Amino acid sequence: MTQDEDMERVDRHALALTIWLAAGVVASTLYHYGVRAGGWPFIVAAFAVIAAAFAGHVIVNVVFRSEFSVRERALGLVCYAVLLIIFGLATLVSSDFANRAFLPTSAGLVALLAVLVFSMVVKSGVRSSFEAFDIIRSFSAHDAWANGGDRAKGGARE
Amino acid sequence: MTTLALAAFAFLFTVSIYLAVLSGRRLRPEDFLDAGDGLPAWALMFAGAGVLIGGLGLQDHLLLTAMYGLQYSHVALGLALSALCGSMAHKRLWIAARAMRTSSPIEIVSAYYDSVTIRIALIAVALIFALPFAGHMLALAGDLVAMATDGAIGHGQAVFTLALSLFLVSALGGWRGAVLVVAAQSFLLLALLLFTPLFMAGADERLAVLASGPSALKGVLGDQIPGVMQYSAGIGKDVAAAGVWTTLTIVAAGGSLIGVVLSPAFGFLTTTTRLRAGLAFQQVWMIAGLTTGALLIASPIIAAEIAAADPSGMAAGAPSVAGLAGRLAGLDSLAALAFLLMLFAAMQIVVVFFVSAAGVMIAGDVVGRYLVPELDGDGRRLAARIALAVLYAAVALVAAYAPLSAAIVGSVALSLSAQLLPAFIGLCWAPWISRQAVVTGLIFGTMLVLFTEPPGLVAFEGLFLDLPWGRWPLTIHSAAWGLTFNVAACLLTALFTRLGPERARREVLHGVFRRVSPATGRASRLRTAKWSLTLIWTFFALGPGAILGNAFFSKPMFTDNEASLGVPSLWVWQIVFWFAGVLLTWWLAYRSRMAVVEEAAIPAIDLAPPHDLLGRRRAPEWLALMIARVSSR
Numbered sequence: 199m200t201q202d203e204d205m206e207r208v209d210r211h212a213l214a215l216t217i218w219l220a221a222g223v224v225a226s227t228l229y230h231y232g233v234r235a236g237g238w239p240f241i242v243a244a245f246a247v248i249a250a251a252f253a254g255h256v257i258v259n260v261v262f263r264s265e266f267s268v269r270e271r272a273l274g275l276v277c278y279a280v281l282l283i284i285f286g287l288a289t290l291v292s293s294d295f296a297n298r299a300f301l302p303t304s305a306g307l308v309a310l311l312a313v314l315v316f317s318m319v320v321k322s323g324v325r326s327s328f329e330a331f332d333i334i335r336s337f338s339a340h341d342a343w344a345n346g347g348d349r350a351k352g353g354a355r356e
Numbered sequence: 357m358t359t360l361a362l363a364a365f366a367f368l369f370t371v372s373i374y375l376a377v378l379s380g381r382r383l384r385p386e387d388f389l390d391a392g393d394g395l396p397a398w399a400l401m402f403a404g405a406g407v408l409i410g411g412l413g414l415q416d417h418l419l420l421t422a423m424y425g426l427q428y429s430h431v432a433l434g435l436a437l438s439a440l441c442g443s444m445a446h447k448r449l450w451i452a453a454r455a456m457r458t459s460s461p462i463e464i465v466s467a468y469y470d471s472v473t474i475r476i477a478l479i480a481v482a483l484i485f486a487l488p489f490a491g492h493m494l495a496l497a498g499d500l501v502a503m504a505t506d507g508a509i510g511h512g513q514a515v516f517t518l519a520l521s522l523f524l525v526s527a528l529g530g531w532r533g534a535v536l537v538v539a540a541q542s543f544l545l546l547a548l549l550l551f552t553p554l555f556m557a558g559a560d561e562r563l564a565v566l567a568s569g570p571s572a573l574k575g576v577l578g579d580q581i582p583g584v585m586q587y588s589a590g591i592g593k594d595v596a597a598a599g600v601w602t603t604l605t606i607v608a609a610g611g612s613l614i615g616v617v618l619s620p621a622f623g624f625l626t627t628t629t630r631l632r633a634g635l636a637f638q639q640v641w642m643i644a645g646l647t648t649g650a651l652l653i654a655s656p657i658i659a660a661e662i663a664a665a666d667p668s669g670m671a672a673g674a675p676s677v678a679g680l681a682g683r684l685a686g687l688d689s690l691a692a693l694a695f696l697l698m699l700f701a702a703m704q705i706v707v708v709f710f711v712s713a714a715g716v717m718i719a720g721d722v723v724g725r726y727l728v729p730e731l732d733g734d735g736r737r738l739a740a741r742i743a744l745a746v747l748y749a750a751v752a753l754v755a756a757y758a759p760l761s762a763a764i765v766g767s768v769a770l771s772l773s774a775q776l777l778p779a780f781i782g783l784c785w786a787p788w789i790s791r792q793a794v795v796t797g798l799i800f801g802t803m804l805v806l807f808t809e810p811p812g813l814v815a816f817e818g819l820f821l822d823l824p825w826g827r828w829p830l831t832i833h834s835a836a837w838g839l840t841f842n843v844a845a846c847l848l849t850a851l852f853t854r855l856g857p858e859r860a861r862r863e864v865l866h867g868v869f870r871r872v873s874p875a876t877g878r879a880s881r882l883r884t885a886k887w888s889l890t891l892i893w894t895f896f897a898l899g900p901g902a903i904l905g906n907a908f909f910s911k912p913m914f915t916d917n918e919a920s921l922g923v924p925s926l927w928v929w930q931i932v933f934w935f936a937g938v939l940l941t942w943w944l945a946y947r948s949r950m951a952v953v954e955e956a957a958i959p960a961i962d963l964a965p966p967h968d969l970l971g972r973r974r975a976p977e978w979l980a981l982m983i984a985r986v987s988s989r
Contacts, residue, residue, distance in 0.1 A: 201382075201384070209396040
């Protein structure tokens with residue numbers, strides 16, 4: 199990788215971080231106020247900000263001719279999973295939270311998932327998007343590759 | 357709130373350090389000073405907008421708007437004027453940088469005029485921004501941290517901790533890391549500037565600005581401009597009736613914002629950017645569009661809330677942001693934190709940007725060029741880090757122990773920097789402006805600025821005798837006093853020196869401009885329209901014509917009826933001329949291609965002073981003598 203390409207990767211990463219930094223502050227404030235006193239419009243607005251930041255990240259990818267890196271995907275999944283767990287625990291533990299925020303928060307989480315799927319479908323088409331989650335085929339392909347590799351090794355031995 | 361505030365500030369610091377390290381460890385040592393002239397365009401767009409808001413002084417801007425209402429917030433339209441100024445100067449500055457194979461505006465301008473005096477003036481302006489101006493902002497940031505932590509962290513502790521953390525950002529990331537951090541915080545600042553009034557509108561039952569109109573001190577017109585000018589001796593000697601922000605003060609204070617755009621640091625940001633498309637976008641959409649609009653619309657809303665939350669401060673004539681922060685904390689602690697982060701980011705941006713730029717420019721222009729020219733990349737990086745350490749230590753000391761002095765001396769930074777306008781016009785457009793003309797104008801302009809601002813007035817009155825005028829006599833801002841005499845002296849001197857022997861040197865650079873960016877027949881025909889439309893817009897948006905805005909939309913002409921808009925007529929006038937300003941900037945930047953850099957090869961030229969026999973640049977005689985005196989002891 200050349201110095202320029204390396205720097206371009208840093209630029210892209212810094213821009214993505216810039217977007218998420220601002221969106222994170224705004225969304226957390228909106229969500230916090232929404233759960234405490236503001237009600238569903240603030241909670242929905244918080245999820246809208248996160249969706250907008252995701253759209254911004256996709257635009258950054260298009261401008262820099264890149265894709266989400268493995269680390270970004272992993273971080274996104276972990277954050278989403280942590281959010282789900284906290285949401286589930288809060289719903290179980292606090293009836294007040296469940297009454298105020300269950301519906302808008304669950305709608306927001308589903309909407310985020312929908313935005314993700316939509317972006318994948320727009321970028322790669324339905325078939326490729328499905329194949330990204332087709333674990334059985336992925337394992338099969340891996341087994342085939344591994345067996346083929348063993349045969350090749352065996353053949354060489356013979 | 358204390359723990360939360362500390363966590364938020366620590367988080368912002370962690371993100372800044374992460375960005376700086378990420379960028380810095382991939383830099384070659386020789387690119388530490390100028391980012392290899394490869395800053396991304398998005399960083400220029402965001403950082404430019406953030407630096408302008410920071411240069412305006414967001415907290416001071418909000419408090420002054422709380423005290424003077426719309427008559428003061430009108431000054432924000434000056435950001436559109438600075439976008440026009442940037443369109444005029446920065447494209448050609450960038451071309452000059454590539455042609456002269458240097459990134460430093462100090463080197464470009466002083467080599468073009470072949471003047472050590474101009475070099476010293478530019479270094480002085482860079483240092484005024486880096487020391488008292490940034491020191492004032494650091495002191496305000498220290499106050500803010502002390503307030504947010506309920507005094508758990510004192511002013512001095514906060515100042516030194518902030519200075520150390522910002523030094524780490526600059527020293528680890530170099531110029532590139534510093535700009536990326538400034539860009540990231542600028543985006544956060546813009547987002548929070550838009551978010552804060554929207555949140556208040558959603559969370560409060562009714563905004564104070566809609567319920568009781570723009571805030572203002574007792575006896576001050578909150579929703580009108582108090583005249584074209586007033587025959588006042590100036591602040592400190594006289595009290596202007598109904599407020600000091602007359603149209604002449606507004607146009608001059610708005611005009612002084614071009615000082616940020618013309619400052620060496622801002623020029624350095626432009627010249628070190630990989631520029632092709634980013635400049636026009638920055639000028640039109642980020643500065644004239646988003647930044648100006650956000651300030652024009654958001655400031656009166658936030659300011660009215662500040663006034664409503666701090667009635668005792670308003671009665672005493674000195675409101676504070678603590679009241680609003682407390683009220684927001686009552687609504688939601690994170691909302692209060694977002695408001696404080698917005699102010700904090702604006703202050704941090706100024707400190708990181710101006711100190712980093714001054715540090716690397718001094719290391720490159722003074723140390724690397726004259727004092728130790730044989731330094732390699734590692735040596736230059738070390739020199740820059742030492743310069744940064746010295747500057748940050750000085751800023752911290754000034755902010756901790758002399759915040760008032762920093763505020764007084766820092767108040768002239770914008771006005772002094774604006775005095776560089778004739779030098780930039782000469783560099784970019786008018787080869788007939790000679791070195792003598794620029795230097796004469798600078799001397800007159802600087803004197804006038806100093807004697808219409810506190811540093812000169814306090815010093816002169818303390819040492820000699822009382823002057824009959826105070827700050828901004830006749831309600832005319834110091835930048836306008838300086839520029840009027842500066843331009844007059846410059847033109848008069850240029851009349852006699854325009855055909856001097858140095859003109860051929862200057863024409864070399866203008867030959868490059870003509871070759872790289874040739875004027876089409878259409879562009880030549882529109883030259884008059886460009887200047888006249890800009891002047892007409894300035895006259896009505898900021899100048900004496902703005903007085904019409906006081907009642908233009910509430911009491912329409914040719915009818916006795918009054919229109920009920922729900923908001924003051926002046927606010928509508930500001931928004932209308934903001935739109936017109938964006939349109940004008942777009943026309944100049946894009947259609948007239950004043951900020952669009954053509955895809956053409958830029959020939960190399962050398963306007964620097966002659967080299968010695970070994971090919972090294974020769975240091976100015978006075979500098980060589982000074983070094984000889986010191987080194988021979």
